[in-house]
Structure formats: structure tokens, C-alpha cells
Amino acid sequence: MEQLPARARIAVCGLGYFHLYANGKRVDDQEFAPAPTNYTSTLGCDTTYPVWEERAGYRCLYLEYDLLPCLTQGENVLGFHLGNGWFHQTRRNAEGAFLYGFPKLRYELALAWPDGKTALIESGPETLWKPSGILQNNLFYGETQDLALLQEDWCSPAAPLTGWQPARPSHAPQTQLTKQECPPDKVLRTLKPCLLAETAGRKLYDCGENISGCVPSDCPHRERLGYTGDGQLTCEAAMLTLDVKGLYEKWYQDILDSQGADTGHIPHTAPFLGGGGGPGGWGGAVYLLPMAFHRIYGDKSLLEKGYPAMIRWLEYMDSRSEDGIVVREEEGGWCLGEWSAPGPQEDMIPAEFVNTYYYIQGLKACREAAALLDREAPAWLEERIRASEEALLRRYFDPQTGDFCSGRGAANAFARILHLGDARTKENLIAKYRAATTLDTGIFGTPILLEQLFREGEADLAYRLLTSQGPASFARTKQAGATTLWEAWDGSSSHNHPMFGSVVKLLFTEILGIRQKKGSCGFRDITLAPAQIPALQWAEGQIRTPAGTVHVRWDRTPQGTLAITSRLPPDAKDS
Structure with missing residues (x-):
């Protein structure tokens, strides 16, 4: 690349999950992307309970990134790390198996220069692929890695191309491609687990707390589904x-x-x-x-x-x-x-x-x-x-x-x-x-x-x-x-x-008694009416609403009544 572009946007759909790299570095900090969806038809899958009909809609999500901060003059290398995710389930511990196909990738990189010149680079036979050091990956059973196969500079301009081969063409799922708008999964903090036991080369750690699960889902360890x-x-x-x-x-x-x-x-x-x-x-x-x-x-x-x-x-x-x-x-x-x-x-x-x-x-x-x-x-x-x-x-x-x-x-x-x-x-x-x-x-x-x-x-x-x-x-x-x-x-x-x-x-x-007036919504018309519970002497808390933060504290007086103090959003009415 002789001259850096003024604009570089890439759209990526990598199924089941992908990481995007540019010149050896992760482009973002999102995990488990794209978010799972009804990728395509499940008819014929090995399900625990019979599936009798098609779904109303099928969609796969793509993500967009601004690549401009990642590019340099000269040669640039883009890399994608693909995993099975929910798309290619080889094993599952509950509710049958849903196999939508093998991992696959689609991307479009749109470049634009100040002089009006544009270019579009798409996934195709010029895209190269090779197996990584992760030999197996499964949401329910974890990963098997061979660190001897790890190539740390695999996505750098100086990386050798030994073992790389042209990507294979694949039919796209019969689905609707939609931009992902929902909040991403990210690493927010790091825990240091304690080693509990080591037996036959296996180590058992305790993280001290349950560390997975999101609303809505049933459980993070068994079905892991959006019930x-x-x-x-x-x-x-x-x-x-x-x-x-x-x-x-x-x-x-x-x-x-x-x-x-x-x-x-x-x-x-x-x-x-x-x-x-x-x-x-x-x-x-x-x-x-x-x-x-x-x-x-x-x-x-x-x-x-x-x-x-x-x-x-x-x-x-x-x-x-x-x-x-x-x-x-x-x-x-x-x-x-x-x-x-x-x-x-x-x-x-x-x-x-x-x-x-x-x-x-x-x-x-x-x-x-x-x-x-x-x-x-x-x-x-x-x-x-x-x-x-x-x-x-x-x-x-x-x-x-x-x-x-x-x-x-x-x-x-x-x-x-x-x-x-x-x-x-x-x-x-x-x-x-x-x-x-x-x-x-x-x-x-x-x-x-x-x-x-x-x-x-x-x-x-x-x-x-x-x-x-x-x-x-x-x-x-x-x-x-x-x-x-x-x-x-x-x-x-x-x-x-x-x-x-x-x-x-x-x-x-x-x-706390934070309620909305009947017929209202969005906490624009608020009623404060704490329940009368003799066993409680005080309560305090707050919620964040579209109108702003509602903070309430009440204390029981010697006479048994409730003394209420509150902070309401400026535009909210107190009924």
C-alpha cells in the first residue's frame, strides 16, 4: 500500500466464532462474535425433541470494524481465527446436536483514498488458510491445543507461507445477513484460580465464584441456551x-x-x-x-x-x-x-x-x-x-x-x-x-x-x-x-x-416502593409507596431508568411511620 487510505471499513461474518487480526494484532476486544442466531434450517438435525417445522426467519450476523488505525504503508496482512462456536457442534452434552456446517468466512474490505480512488477486497480463492494449533474446540468440552504448532507471527507480513493453501469455496447458509447491533461479550476482569488437585496430569482449579452465564439463559454449564x-x-x-x-x-x-x-x-x-x-x-x-x-x-x-x-x-x-x-x-x-x-x-x-x-x-x-x-x-x-x-x-x-x-x-x-x-x-x-x-x-x-x-x-x-x-x-x-x-x-x-x-x-x-403511575411507562411518572413491613427498619437503593436515576431511602420512625427521602430525575413527575 503506497498511500494510506482515508477510509478502511471491513465487514466480517465468521461462523461460528472469529477473531480478527491486522498485522499480527487483534483488531478489537470482542469475544464470541458473531452472536449466535438461528443460522439456518435445523430440520434433519439430531435433536432430543422432534423438530416438525421450519423457523420464521434465519439470520447470520456480521460485524464492522474501522481498520484505518491498524494499517501501515507497505504490505499489510489481515488474519482471521475461526472456531466452531454454535455453528459447528461436533459434541454436545444436552438437547441433541445442531450441525449447520463447517466453519466459514465472508468478508468485504472497502478502501477509499482522498483523491476519490476506491477499492473493494473480498474473501475468495486469494484468501489462504491453514489449521491452527487448536486441534479441537467445543463450547461444551473445551479445547485441545498443540503448542508446538503455535506460530506467533502467523499474521505478520514477514510470516512464511509454508502450509498455507487457497481457501475452499463454500455455499453460504440460506439465511439473512444482518449487521450485529447488540452489545458484545468482552473480558472485564481477570481471576486468579486456586489449584485444588492434580491427578494423572490433570489439574482442577477453583475460581472462587461462578464465572459464566447471562441473562437470558438457563445455565452456563449444561444446556447454555436462551430459554x-x-x-x-x-x-x-x-x-x-x-x-x-x-x-x-x-x-x-x-x-x-x-x-x-x-x-x-x-x-x-x-x-x-x-x-x-x-x-x-x-x-x-x-x-x-x-x-x-x-x-x-x-x-x-x-x-x-x-x-x-x-x-x-x-x-x-x-x-x-x-x-x-x-x-x-x-x-x-x-x-x-x-x-x-x-x-x-x-x-x-x-x-x-x-x-x-x-x-x-x-x-x-x-x-x-x-x-x-x-x-x-x-x-x-x-x-x-x-x-x-x-x-x-x-x-x-x-x-x-x-x-x-x-x-x-x-x-x-x-x-x-x-x-x-x-x-x-x-x-x-x-x-x-x-x-x-x-x-x-x-x-x-x-x-x-x-x-x-x-x-x-x-x-x-x-x-x-x-x-x-x-x-x-x-x-x-x-x-x-x-x-x-x-x-x-x-x-x-x-x-x-x-x-x-x-x-x-x-x-x-x-x-423501596418505586412504581410507575398506572398507564405510564419509562419512569416518567413515578409513585413512591414502600410496602409496610414491620420487620424492616430501613431500606435504601436505586435504579437507573430512561428518565435518570431514582434513589430512595426510607427509615422507620419511633411512631412506626416511614420517613422517605428520594432523588428523582429532573423531568420525572412524582405522583
């Missing part, structure tokens, strides 16, 4: 405590892409990579996520994008219903309702009850979304709400006692949210849990129960359950030495699952 149930449960807590707007924008596109092209079914993971679940608590992410996104951020873009998919999912749920009750999902799947409640699965709230609850809530969310978007709601909406609510009453309400599902789990709380039942339903719910010393709910029932108790004016009871120390309690997991949330209350399964963390939002909305 729609786990993700929808925890999305509000994450939005209130973390900088995750870009993450959820990306993940919601994954959900839309993962929708069944023929049926409208929302699968249990997005990007779709297998996994068990149910049609309501998992599939309901199609409406629960964009509604929460609008509520927290004051942004209707996900509702705009997802409204047609919400309609298709509601049609799907209707097609899996009998007499207003959701009774089945896809053939060969699980069709779960509640999950991870203590005791055997058959003792939990009936799956049909839970899935019909989420169906009704989805119908009502569709009505609200139509109003927000100034669209006409489907003509069948109100009739289906009426039919399913009446069906729940017929099948699960006991007129002799006022209970739903014989009072199992948090069934009465589910019903109260739907405004079903009578005064006894509320009385039975409160009486049951006043007598309880531990929770009996799973990942869906726990947040529904606790939120409803706060709404019923039973803040002290909700707090007592949150801080209880029985067999099914958060205290029990902490006492057992847990530093992350467990999948099951008894610790019999994964020790790093996020879904019970949904109740974290109650620390802010109830304990």
Missing part, C-alpha cells in the same frame, strides 16, 4: 438492575425468528437449539418481553415488531385448546406448566391451568398492545378471553370451598390475577400461606404468589415468605453455600439457574 421461560421471568428484574436494553432487543429478534413458520408456536429456546418447556410460560415470552420492555424503557419498538407474532402465537394456543383450555403442545415435547416446585411433578398445579392462564394473559396483552399501537384488535379477542376464563372456572374452581385446583401451589394467586373466584379465594390464599413455613411454588408460581400478596395488602406475609428458612426457600440455598440461584429448591439439579431471580424486582417495586 424463553427463564428469560421472560427474569426480564423485568434484569431491566431494572442491568444495562440490558440492547441485549433484549437482540434476543426478541431471536424469539421472532424462532417462531414456527407453519404453526406460530414459540419454542422453548431462542435462538432455537432444542430444549423442553411448555406453550404458556415459555411461549408467552412473545408478549411478556415486549410488554415489559415498553413498561420499563417507554419504547414500543418491540411491540411494533412483534405484534403479528403475538397474534400468530395466540392462534397457535387456540389450536391447542379444547373447550377454552390449552391441553397440548407439539408432539413429542413436554408441554410443561409449573416447573421446579418442591415435590413430584404430579403434585404441581395442573399444566393445563398454568398454560391457559398465560393464554388469557396473552389475549389481554394483545388488547393492550393494539391500543398502544393504534391498531384494531382481532375480532375474536374478547370472546376467547370470556371462553377461557369460564373454562377455568368450570374445570378448576370449587364452589364449595372457593379454591382453584384444590388450593395447590399458588393456584389461587393465578386466579386472583385474572379476577376469577370470589372473596373466599383471597381468604384461602392468605390463610394457607400464613400457616406455611416454606414455599411450595415453582418458577412461575413463586413470583405470581409474592406479587399478588403485595397487591392484596399482605406485604408482611410476602416478606416472611421471601425470607423464610424452610426447605423451599432462598435462605436455605444461601445457608448451603450457594453464590448463585439453584434450579430446584432442594439443590438436586443445576446450581446456577436465573429463573427464581424474578423476585429481585420486588426489592425495588415493593420494598
Whole structure:
């Protein structure tokens, strides 16, 4: 290169993952790029549960870089380190195998000089390749490296070309190529692990804490998938405590892409990579996520994008219903309702009850979304709400006692949210849990129960359950030495699952009392109403909202009242 250009932009899609080098140095500090997506069709893959249809959309992401700071006059060398990532899974420890193809690369380098001259350099047969010192790489089983094959100057102008050969042409996946806009994965800090043991040439280290996992995902050690149930449960807590707007924008596109092209079914993971679940608590992410996104951020873009998919999912749920009750999902799947409640699965709230609850809530969310978007709601909406609510009453309400599902789990709380039942339903719910010393709910029932108790004016009871120390309690997991949330209350399964963390939002909305006026969004109209909990003498915390930081502290006075001090965003109203 005789003269440096004024502009040098490179666009790269390297599947599964890639690192970009220029003249021997990494161009950026991103890891696990590009972000995983529904790359292309999974029909024919060796999946644990049957895959019966194509997805609604397939896409691969590319990234853009400014190469100008990396270029020098004279010869320049660009290098790419490709790995399997999710694209080429040779081994997997759960949910089957998804093989999309061998690692492959596409890049375009656009150069422009001050005199108007331009050049475009693309991947092609002039691109050279060779195996690296990483002999095997797998997201589940790690890497095998041969350091004797490591060539440190492989991407420098002086590097010998011995062993390099022309790249092989490859068909591109049948997909949509889209620029990656979501926040990248990066190394933020370095840990120094402790050596625990060494046996037969193998070393076991302890990092002192769980070091992987992101919202949304189920666990960092087993499936490692974006489960729609786990993700929808925890999305509000994450939005209130973390900088995750870009993450959820990306993940919601994954959900839309993962929708069944023929049926409208929302699968249990997005990007779709297998996994068990149910049609309501998992599939309901199609409406629960964009509604929460609008509520927290004051942004209707996900509702705009997802409204047609919400309609298709509601049609799907209707097609899996009998007499207003959701009774089945896809053939060969699980069709779960509640999950991870203590005791055997058959003792939990009936799956049909839970899935019909989420169906009704989805119908009502569709009505609200139509109003927000100034669209006409489907003509069948109100009739289906009426039919399913009446069906729940017929099948699960006991007129002799006022209970739903014989009072199992948090069934009465589910019903109260739907405004079903009578005064006894509320009385039975409160009486049951006043007598309880531990929770009996799973990942869906726990947040529904606790939120409803706060709404019923039973803040002290909700707090007592949150801080209880029985067999099914958060205290029990902490006492057992847990530093992350467990999948099951008894610790019999994964020790790093996020879904019970949904109740974290109650620390802010109830304990601190930071709420939004009904009908408002984006924290532009704030109400401060801390829950009355005699066991607490003070509380303090803050959240960052689109309007700015909301900071609240309250102290209990000798008279038992709460003295509240707060700092609100300048443009926010305090109602």
C-alpha cells in the first residue's frame, strides 16, 4: 500500500466464532462474535425433541470494524481465527446436536483514498488458510491445543507461507445477513484460580465464584441456551438492575425468528437449539418481553415488531385448546406448566391451568398492545378471553370451598390475577400461606404468589415468605453455600439457574416502593409507596431508568411511620 487510505471499513461474518487480526494484532476486544442466531434450517438435525417445522426467519450476523488505525504503508496482512462456536457442534452434552456446517468466512474490505480512488477486497480463492494449533474446540468440552504448532507471527507480513493453501469455496447458509447491533461479550476482569488437585496430569482449579452465564439463559454449564421461560421471568428484574436494553432487543429478534413458520408456536429456546418447556410460560415470552420492555424503557419498538407474532402465537394456543383450555403442545415435547416446585411433578398445579392462564394473559396483552399501537384488535379477542376464563372456572374452581385446583401451589394467586373466584379465594390464599413455613411454588408460581400478596395488602406475609428458612426457600440455598440461584429448591439439579431471580424486582417495586403511575411507562411518572413491613427498619437503593436515576431511602420512625427521602430525575413527575 503506497498511500494510506482515508477510509478502511471491513465487514466480517465468521461462523461460528472469529477473531480478527491486522498485522499480527487483534483488531478489537470482542469475544464470541458473531452472536449466535438461528443460522439456518435445523430440520434433519439430531435433536432430543422432534423438530416438525421450519423457523420464521434465519439470520447470520456480521460485524464492522474501522481498520484505518491498524494499517501501515507497505504490505499489510489481515488474519482471521475461526472456531466452531454454535455453528459447528461436533459434541454436545444436552438437547441433541445442531450441525449447520463447517466453519466459514465472508468478508468485504472497502478502501477509499482522498483523491476519490476506491477499492473493494473480498474473501475468495486469494484468501489462504491453514489449521491452527487448536486441534479441537467445543463450547461444551473445551479445547485441545498443540503448542508446538503455535506460530506467533502467523499474521505478520514477514510470516512464511509454508502450509498455507487457497481457501475452499463454500455455499453460504440460506439465511439473512444482518449487521450485529447488540452489545458484545468482552473480558472485564481477570481471576486468579486456586489449584485444588492434580491427578494423572490433570489439574482442577477453583475460581472462587461462578464465572459464566447471562441473562437470558438457563445455565452456563449444561444446556447454555436462551430459554424463553427463564428469560421472560427474569426480564423485568434484569431491566431494572442491568444495562440490558440492547441485549433484549437482540434476543426478541431471536424469539421472532424462532417462531414456527407453519404453526406460530414459540419454542422453548431462542435462538432455537432444542430444549423442553411448555406453550404458556415459555411461549408467552412473545408478549411478556415486549410488554415489559415498553413498561420499563417507554419504547414500543418491540411491540411494533412483534405484534403479528403475538397474534400468530395466540392462534397457535387456540389450536391447542379444547373447550377454552390449552391441553397440548407439539408432539413429542413436554408441554410443561409449573416447573421446579418442591415435590413430584404430579403434585404441581395442573399444566393445563398454568398454560391457559398465560393464554388469557396473552389475549389481554394483545388488547393492550393494539391500543398502544393504534391498531384494531382481532375480532375474536374478547370472546376467547370470556371462553377461557369460564373454562377455568368450570374445570378448576370449587364452589364449595372457593379454591382453584384444590388450593395447590399458588393456584389461587393465578386466579386472583385474572379476577376469577370470589372473596373466599383471597381468604384461602392468605390463610394457607400464613400457616406455611416454606414455599411450595415453582418458577412461575413463586413470583405470581409474592406479587399478588403485595397487591392484596399482605406485604408482611410476602416478606416472611421471601425470607423464610424452610426447605423451599432462598435462605436455605444461601445457608448451603450457594453464590448463585439453584434450579430446584432442594439443590438436586443445576446450581446456577436465573429463573427464581424474578423476585429481585420486588426489592425495588415493593420494598423501596418505586412504581410507575398506572398507564405510564419509562419512569416518567413515578409513585413512591414502600410496602409496610414491620420487620424492616430501613431500606435504601436505586435504579437507573430512561428518565435518570431514582434513589430512595426510607427509615422507620419511633411512631412506626416511614420517613422517605428520594432523588428523582429532573423531568420525572412524582405522583
